[in-house]
Amino acid sequence: MRALEQAIDLAAAFEASTNPYMLLTPDLRYAGMNAAYLTAVGMQRDQLIGRPIFDIFTGGEDAEGEENLRQLKASFEKVLTTGDRDHLALIRFAMPVTDANGVTTHEERFWSASHTPLHDAAGNIVLILQHTSDITELERLRRSRDDAPLVSALDMILGGGVMTRAHAVQEDNRRLETERNRLVEMFMQAPGFVAILSGPQHVFQLHNDAYARIVGRGDIAGKTIREALPDLEGQGYFELLDSVYATGEPYEGKGASVTFRPEGSDRDISRNVDFLYQPIRDGAGKVVGIFVQGHDVTETVHAAQRQKLMIDELNHRVKNTLATIQSIAMQTARSHEDPKTFAESFQARLMSLSHTHDLLTRSHWEGADLRAVLEHETAAHGPTRIVLNGPPLALGPAAALSLGMIFHELATNAAKYGALSDPDGRVFVDWTVANQASRTLKVIWREVGGPPVEAPTRRGFGSRLIERNVRHDLAGEAKLSYASDGFIAEFSIPLDRDSQHNG
Amino acid sequence: MAEGLTGRRILVVEDESLVAMLLETILEDMGAIPVGAIATVDEALEVVADDPLLDAALLDVNVAGKEVFPVAEALKAKGIPFVFSTGYGEGGLPDHWRGQATIQKPFTEDAVKAALFKALGVAQV
Numbered sequence: 001m002r003a004l005e006q007a008i009d010l011a012a013a014f015e016a017s018t019n020p021y022m023l024l025t026p027d028l029r030y031a032g033m034n035a036a037y038l039t040a041v042g043m044q045r046d047q048l049i050g051r052p053i054f055d056i057f058t059g060g061e062d063a064e065g066e067e068n069l070r071q072l073k074a075s076f077e078k079v080l081t082t083g084d085r086d087h088l089a090l091i092r093f094a095m096p097v098t099d100a101n102g103v104t105t106h107e108e109r110f111w112s113a114s115h116t117p118l119h120d121a122a123g124n125i126v127l128i129l130q131h132t133s134d135i136t137e138l139e140r141l142r143r144s145r146d147d148a149p150l151v152s153a154l155d156m157i158l159g160g161g162v163m164t165r166a167h168a169v170q171e172d173n174r175r176l177e178t179e180r181n182r183l184v185e186m187f188m189q190a191p192g193f194v195a196i197l198s199g200p201q202h203v204f205q206l207h208n209d210a211y212a213r214i215v216g217r218g219d220i221a222g223k224t225i226r227e228a229l230p231d232l233e234g235q236g237y238f239e240l241l242d243s244v245y246a247t248g249e250p251y252e253g254k255g256a257s258v259t260f261r262p263e264g265s266d267r268d269i270s271r272n273v274d275f276l277y278q279p280i281r282d283g284a285g286k287v288v289g290i291f292v293q294g295h296d297v298t299e300t301v302h303a304a305q306r307q308k309l310m311i312d313e314l315n316h317r318v319k320n321t322l323a324t325i326q327s328i329a330m331q332t333a334r335s336h337e338d339p340k341t342f343a344e345s346f347q348a349r350l351m352s353l354s355h356t357h358d359l360l361t362r363s364h365w366e367g368a369d370l371r372a373v374l375e376h377e378t379a380a381h382g383p384t385r386i387v388l389n390g391p392p393l394a395l396g397p398a399a400a401l402s403l404g405m406i407f408h409e410l411a412t413n414a415a416k417y418g419a420l421s422d423p424d425g426r427v428f429v430d431w432t433v434a435n436q437a438s439r440t441l442k443v444i445w446r447e448v449g450g451p452p453v454e455a456p457t458r459r460g461f462g463s464r465l466i467e468r469n470v471r472h473d474l475a476g477e478a479k480l481s482y483a484s485d486g487f488i489a490e491f492s493i494p495l496d497r498d499s500q501h502n503g
Numbered sequence: 504m505a506e507g508l509t510g511r512r513i514l515v516v517e518d519e520s521l522v523a524m525l526l527e528t529i530l531e532d533m534g535a536i537p538v539g540a541i542a543t544v545d546e547a548l549e550v551v552a553d554d555p556l557l558d559a560a561l562l563d564v565n566v567a568g569k570e571v572f573p574v575a576e577a578l579k580a581k582g583i584p585f586v587f588s589t590g591y592g593e594g595g596l597p598d599h600w601r602g603q604a605t606i607q608k609p610f611t612e613d614a615v616k617a618a619l620f621k622a623l624g625v626a627q628v
Binding site for chain 1: 523590591608609610
């Protein structure tokens with residue numbers, strides 16, 4: 001009895017409610033509705049009972065109407081398939097209105113609705129209860145606002161009308177939410193840096209890991225850029241952002257230099273970045289934020305700088321080498337009146353220099369081994385005639401070039417006047433490294449079995465080159481002894497000088 | 504031809520002996536007296552400080568990895584004219600020294616002579 005009374009009370013309350021309610025059968029025909037519903041739709045009860053709801057509601061002629069019908073159907077289907085309640089937060093639905101002259105027009109209304117399944121004892125859905133609120137006035141009010149301060153830069157950037165559409169396309173909401181999350185996820189994982197700044201003060205609304213990494217700070221969300229990155233002050237970036245925000249003109253930076261002072265660090269870090277400041281606009285075209293994206297091009301910029309330095313250095317070395325060859329040509333010419341012997345002598349010196357260059361090129365100009373330099377310069381005279389004896393020793397480029405030229409002159413001289421001019425003559429080259437604290441290379445070039453030696457009457461280019469090179473280029477000492485039983489050259493060369501650079 | 508340089512003592516700062524020998528030969532051919540050649544900036548500064556009889560100098564811009572400009576400053580302070588020699592080309596000199604008489608490696612005798620005349624303010628006949 002009590003249950004019946006309750007049912008009667010509930011039915012009365014349902015009928016009396018100012019909120020529109022209606023009940024649909026699972027095949028979407030009207031099973032019942034209250035007075036408020038009839039008022040809202042402007043129909044009589046007997047016009048509706050038993051009729052399919054979509055005979056009554058056609059949604060108007062336009063595309064949005066069709067879309068809304070689709071949404072409504074989808075919501076019912078969802079309730080029927082899942083057995084769960086479904087909500088439509090906002091749906092525009094044109095209602096047929098018949099005026100005093102009997103002319104029917106459609107009037108645009110905005111609704112919010114929830115659809116609740118009612119089950120029988122076996123759990124089958126027997127009815128769908130629709131609870132509707134007419135929010136037309138509210139929605140009109142919302143839409144009439146010119147400026148929409150609640151529209152965030154993030155909402156606007158996430159696919160332009162995504163959020164706007166979300167209002168109309170309620171069924172898509174979850175999918176859009178997923179899409180939005182996926183976009184955010186993509187931002188977060190992008191290899192380049194990405195940030196979204198909102199409002200004229202450029203408040204960090206979103207930034208990805210790459211952004212936090214390059215600025216060296218993690219606690220920037222919700223702060224203005226001036227608060228978050230005070231280390232950028234004076235570098236022009238704040239002013240650029242202000243200008244992009246004010247003018248709506250995007251700004252693109254190429255290889256721009258930027259200096260960060262990471263949190264808790266006392267050291268500045270300079271990077272080069274390619275970046276874009278892209279204004280974000282709301283539906284009315286007003287700038288509401290700035291999309292920042294870019295990537296670190298420090299390595300590329302450095303590589304370009306290194307390349308320029310290398311080209312400058314190469315040019316410098318080539319010019320120096322040319323000056324060296326010029327000198328060799330001039331000095332050689334002075335000791336050879338005969339063009340034929342000049343050419344031979346000059347070529348031999350050129351080839352010697354070239355050989356040492358080859359050796360250095362193999363080590364990327366880091367240096368060359370002393371024995372390799374010696375072998376290059378003495379190979380032409382046969383492997384058994386010059387005996388090399390000493391430890392492996394890495395020479396810097398300048399020392400390798402100097403010693404290459406020196407040994408070339410010694411070998412040439414030995415072949416012309418010394419031990420190598422006699423088939424039984426030999427040359428012994430011994431070297432040691434003395435004084436490990438301040439290493440000194442000692443080299444002795446000793447000729448035996450050659451013709452009797454006489455000191456030259458005038459110093460030729462060869463001996464001047466040897467002495468000058470050792471003293472001047474290698475800061476060492478040279479002693480040339482014209483002993484009667486064989487020529488001896490002794491060198492003492494410091495190995496660990498600060499610079500071996502050829503200027 | 505080269506009377507303006509006869510007997511002039513010219514400091515040569517150049518770290519590469521072959522290039523130094525070339526400059527010495529050119530200077531001797533012009534009747535000048537080469538002083539040096541000096542292979543480091545420090546030694547060159549000593550010579551500039553100690554030798555009261557220098558008439559001019561030829562300065563390699565990069566001497567054993569160091570810039571020669573302190574030597575140039577010392578010479579300027581003493582009013583001794585000088586000529587830069589460089590393998591770096593026109594752009595190799597900092598703005599401060601632009602316009603200074605300069606010879607580019609490799610150089611001809613005429614170029615060395617002309618630059619020295621310019622630095623010494625001697626009219627070339």
